[in-house]
């Protein structure tokens with residue numbers, strides 16, 4: 612009796628298993644033998660291609676739950692941002708590596724406006740390349756010690772917009788991955804980098820105008836002395852002195 616019950620139970624469970632499998636994998640079951648059911652079920656648990664690709668897709672849901680003042684990583688919101696974080700290398704005006712890791716963070720509200728600007732640029736066939744975003748306050752003092760010129764480095768005693776997560780240094784890249792010609796390199800300290808300087812080719816002037824127009828339309832303000840620097844126009848947040856984190860699982864700076 613016990614054996615018969617066990618057998619019946621076994622058959623019942625097997626039928627339930629088949630029924631569940633057929634609901635989840637209708638397409639596979641209609642053309643494959645029953646031996647393939649387990650394989651099909653296992654495959655289903657692999658992440659979809661869009662999940663694998665889209666850090667931004669998954670993380671944007673997480674970021675939606677955060678407060679506007681949260682300092683969040685840009686590429687998690689939009690994986691099309693290109694990073695060239697100069698202060699995480701010695702290829703900058705200080706000739707020193709200042710950041711622990713090449714990552715770009717901004718306040719959530721600032722990041723969202725930059726995201727909107729990026730959408731406009733992408734429609735035109737360009738992508739944003741980021742040179743710098745949030746900059747820890749202590750790094751501002753180091754920069755000031757080396758270049759105490761308020762035209763090019765924000766006075767650390769006041770704190771720069773970068774220290775508040777409200778400024779971004781950037782340029783544009785075309786479909787071939789080439790930087791648009793903006794007339795000077797990043798952190799060029801001279802009048803050729805000023806936005807009022809016009810002794811430049813028509814192409815450079817057009818590129819600079821495009822950068823400025825789209826960013827200003829999305830809530831950013833240009834800086835007179837640096838074509839690459841844009842600060843947030845809508846709000847000011849407090850100064851922060853947390854280092855740029857290296858651990859990938861850290862998604863925001865608190």
Ligand SMILES: [Zn+2]
Nearest residue numbers: 778779780840
């Ligand atoms: Zn800047």
